[in-house]
Amino acid sequence: MIDVFGDQEGSQFTAADWDRVLRSTFVRQVEFHREIRSTNDRALELARQAGRQYPLLVLAEEQIAGRGRGANRWWAGRGALTFSLLLETQALDLPPRRWPQASLTAGLAVSEAIETMLADRCVQLKWPNDVYVRGRKACGILVEVPPRGDGRVVVGIGINVNNSLREAPPELQATATALCDAAQREFAVIEVLEQVLVRLAERLQGIGRQDEELRNRWRERCLLTGRDVQVKLGGRTVEGTCRGIDEEGALVVDTAHGVERCLAGVVTRF
Numbered sequence: 341m342i343d344v345f346g347d348q349e350g351s352q353f354t355a356a357d358w359d360r361v362l363r364s365t366f367v368r369q370v371e372f373h374r375e376i377r378s379t380n381d382r383a384l385e386l387a388r389q390a391g392r393q394y395p396l397l398v399l400a401e402e403q404i405a406g407r408g409r410g411a412n413r414w415w416a417g418r419g420a421l422t423f424s425l426l427l428e429t430q431a432l433d434l435p436p437r438r439w440p441q442a443s444l445t446a447g448l449a450v451s452e453a454i455e456t457m458l459a460d461r462c463v464q465l466k467w468p469n470d471v472y473v474r475g476r477k478a479c480g481i482l483v484e485v486p487p488r489g490d491g492r493v494v495v496g497i498g499i500n501v502n503n504s505l506r507e508a509p510p511e512l513q514a515t516a517t518a519l520c521d522a523a524q525r526e527f528a529v530i531e532v533l534e535q536v537l538v539r540l541a542e543r544l545q546g547i548g549r550q551d552e553e554l555r556n557r558w559r560e561r562c563l564l565t566g567r568d569v570q571v572k573l574g575g576r577t578v579e580g581t582c583r584g585i586d587e588e589g590a591l592v593v594d595t596a597h598g599v600e601r602c603l604a605g606v607v608t609r610f
């Protein structure tokens with residue numbers, strides 16, 4: 341099922357692209373918006389409605405009020421890939437205790453997909469929800485659970501693809517990057533989307549299977565391992581040396597008072 345909102349003329353996506361997504365990935369329903377405030381907001385709204393097919397992809401040509409974690413905004417200039425997947429947790433065997441693993445696993449899927457398109461092994465995961473290319477943030481992930489739950493989860497993904505950071509607000513230019521900046525060429529955004537969706541289907545299934553390989557892959561790509569980090573956990577701050585990510589997806593920090601496992605939180609220094 342495909343629903344298109346707004347004019348498709350001049351869009352980076354074509355009608356044939358939706359067929360391709362439905363044919364070659366696990367997505368069963370597509371909603372395309374020429375302009376939208378936030379694909380996560382829309383997916384959360386759809387989660388309250390009946391008669392949908394899952395996984396449901398909400399894709400935006402232009403997202404004008406994208407949200408990041410906490411009160412952060414997500415900048416996405418023209419050429420960015422911004423989308424949210426509405427998933428059924430039962431189908432993925434994803435009980436609440438494993439939700440912290442969903443961001444990392446989605447990050448791993450994005451890392452693997454984009455690394456095949458870049459020339460070298462240069463993609464890392466910054467726990468719990470960012471993907472870094474050559475030390476700069478190229479992708480952010482926002483996993484949210486609809487207020488009444490209903491067995492659904494939203495995985496929102498923003499990837500800087502052809503939206504060069506040259507066009508970005510100055511405060512982002514020092515810390516972020518886009519695939520086009522890293523590779524010095526443009527990418528077919530639909531191919532990036534397709535590759536990410538294929539990897540997501542594989543890797544998300546791995547959470548339910550408690551796949552050892554999944555855990556090894558998070559660990560290998562952990563940007564923070566060996567670094568001195570500061571993590572904010574609610575009202576508390578944890579400081580120490582990062583020893584990696586454990587089997588449940590927690591960040592392991594060696595502090596002056598012993599080892600702390602951070603299952604959620606925000607890394608404020610690294």
Ligand code: BTN
Nearest residue numbers: 378380406407408409480496498
């Ligand atoms: C972060 O870095 O804090 C997470 C950013 C997540 C951005 C994506 S873009 C698609 C989806 N819709 C949103 O409003 N946010 C996510």
